[in-house]
Amino acid sequence: MTVVGLVPHRDRRAARELATRAAAWLAERGVEVRLPAPEARAAGLADLAADPERFAEGLDLVVSLGGDGTMLHTVQLVHPTSTPILGVNVGHLGYLTAIEPDELLPTLPRLVAGDYSVSERMLLEVAVESEGAAAGTWYALNEAALEKVRAGRMIRLDVSVSGVAFTPYLADGLIVATPTGSTAYSLSVRGPIVSPALACTVVTPVAPHMLFDRTLVLAPDEDLGLVVADGRSVALTLDGREVGELVAGDRVRCRGADVPARMVVPGEPRDFHQLLKAKFGLPDR
Numbered sequence: 001m002t003v004v005g006l007v008p009h010r011d012r013r014a015a016r017e018l019a020t021r022a023a024a025w026l027a028e029r030g031v032e033v034r035l036p037a038p039e040a041r042a043a044g045l046a047d048l049a050a051d052p053e054r055f056a057e058g059l060d061l062v063v064s065l066g067g068d069g070t071m072l073h074t075v076q077l078v079h080p081t082s083t084p085i086l087g088v089n090v091g092h093l094g095y096l097t098a099i100e101p102d103e104l105l106p107t108l109p110r111l112v113a114g115d116y117s118v119s120e121r122m123l124l125e126v127a128v129e130s131e132g133a134a135a136g137t138w139y140a141l142n143e144a145a146l147e148k149v150r151a152g153r154m155i156r157l158d159v160s161v162s163g164v165a166f167t168p169y170l171a172d173g174l175i176v177a178t179p180t181g182s183t184a185y186s187l188s189v190r191g192p193i194v195s196p197a198l199a200c201t202v203v204t205p206v207a208p209h210m211l212f213d214r215t216l217v218l219a220p221d222e223d224l225g226l227v228v229a230d231g232r233s234v235a236l237t238l239d240g241r242e243v244g245e246l247v248a249g250d251r252v253r254c255r256g257a258d259v260p261a262r263m264v265v266p267g268e269p270r271d272f273h274q275l276l277k278a279k280f281g282l283p284d285r
Contacts, residue, residue, distance in 0.1 A: 001060040001112045003032045005050075005083075007074045008090075009066030010042040015090040018065050018101055019043045025108055034059075036077060052077060059083045061111060061264065063104070067091020068184075072239040075123070075141045075261050084118050086111065086264035095183055095279065096141075098265060107266050117265045121180050122199045122220060123257035126238060130251075134236045134244030141261055142181030142239045144254055146226060147173030147206065149233040149245060154209050157234075160225035161218065168229060173206035176224060176254045183276070185240075191215050195272055199256055220256025227251050 004026055008019035023033045023045060033048050034040075040049035056062070056078040064074040064087045071087045078085065087097030088104050099107060110116060124140045138144075148155045157174055159166045177186035179194040182202055187193065191204035192215055201224060203216040218224060227249070228234050234246040246252070276282075 001031060001114060003034070003059050004112075005055060005059045005062035005078075006033060006035050006039075006048075007062060007064050007066075007070060007077065008035070008039055008043050009070045010039055012066060012090055014101065015065040015070070016043040018088065018090065018104060020045065022063065022065075022104060022108065023048060025105060026112070029112065031112060056081045056083055061086065063088060064097070065090050065101075065104075067094060068096045069240065071096040072141055076139070076239070079123065079139050079261065080257075080259045082259060082262055084116075084262040084264045086116075086266065095275070096180070096263070098263065110266060111264070115266075119196075119263045119265050120260040121196055121263055122178050123259070123261055124176065124178050124181075124201065125255050125257040126176075126236075127253040128236065128244075128246070128250070130244070130246055132244050132246065132250070134246060134250075138238050138243060139257055140181070140238040141178065142184045143175050143177040143186055144252070145173055145175045145185060145206075145237045146234050146246070146252065147237065149235050153232055154207075155232050155234050156229040158227040158229045160223075160227075161216075162222050163225065167212065169205055169208065170210050171205040171208040174226070175202075175204045175206060177202040177204070178256075181239075192217070193276065197272070201254060201256065222255065224254040225251065226254070 006019045008015040026033050034050040036052040036055045037049040064071045089097035126138045126144045128134045157169045175186050179196045179198050182194040199220045201218045228246045
C-alpha cells in the first residue's frame with residue numbers, strides 16, 4: 001500500500017485530530033497521504049490537499065473519519081473507482097462504519113500490509129434527463145428521493161418498470177433505496193429493512209394520496225422510470241444532498257450500478273442483524 005486518502009468530517013474536532021495523527025503515522029512509514037482540498041484546509045493539512053475531482057486517482061485505500069454522512073460523502077468522492085473505504089465512527093449511529101476512533105491507529109499496520117477483507121454494497125445509478133442542474137448521471141449508496149418542494153402540494157410521477165408503464169404515483173414523494181439505504185430515510189416511511197447481502201432497489205412512496213401504498217422491491221437490473229407528470233416542481237435528493245429541481249417532463253431512471261462500493265472489514269465482519277438489534281435496542285426475547 002503506497003497511497004492512502006483521508007476524509008475527515010470538516011466540523012468535528014475529533015475527526016480532524018485523528019486525521020492529523022493518522023497522516024503522521026502513515027507518512028513516517030513512507031505512505032503518501034492525501035485529503036480532498038476542503039477537508040485538508042479544515043484539518044490544517046493544506047500541504048496534503050488534492051483536487052476533489054482527482055482525489056481518488058491511484059488510491060489504495062481511503063479512510064472516512066466521521067459518521068454515516070461522511071461515509072456517504074466519501075463514496076461520492078471515490079466512485080466509480082473500486083477504492084476500498086474504511087469507515088471510522090467519529091459520529092453517532094455509525095451503521096456504515098467498521099471501527100471506533102481508538103481502534104484506527106492499532107489497525108493501520110494491518111491495513112498497510114493489506115490484511116483486511118472487503119464487503120461490497122450495491123450502489124444506485126440515477127440518470128436524469130432535464131434542462132436543470134440535476135441533469136446527468138449520479139450515484140447513491142443509500143437512496144434517491146423525489147419530493148415536493150412546497151408544503152401542502154403533492155406531486156405526480158408516472159412510473160414504469162423496464163420500459164413498461166406501471167402506474168402514476170400521487171404522493172408527497174417517492175424514495176428509491178438500496179439495501180444499505182433501507183435503514184435510512186426509507187425506514188422512516190415504513191419501508192422494509194433489507195439485508196445488505198441482497199442486491200435490489202426498494203421503492204416506497206411518502207404519504208401516498210392513492211389506494212396503492214405498498215413498497216415495490218425490484219431486481220437491480222430492472223430499470224425504474226420516473227416522469228414528472230404535472231407543473232409542480234420536484235426536488236431530487238441523493239443521499240441527503242439536493243442536486244436540483246425537476247419540472248414537468250423531466251425523466252429519472254434508477255437501477256443498480258455496475259460498480260459497487262467496497263467497504264473495508266479489518267477484522268471479523270459485523271453481523272448485520274446483530275448490529276440492527278443493538279441500534280434499535282431489541283431484546284433477546
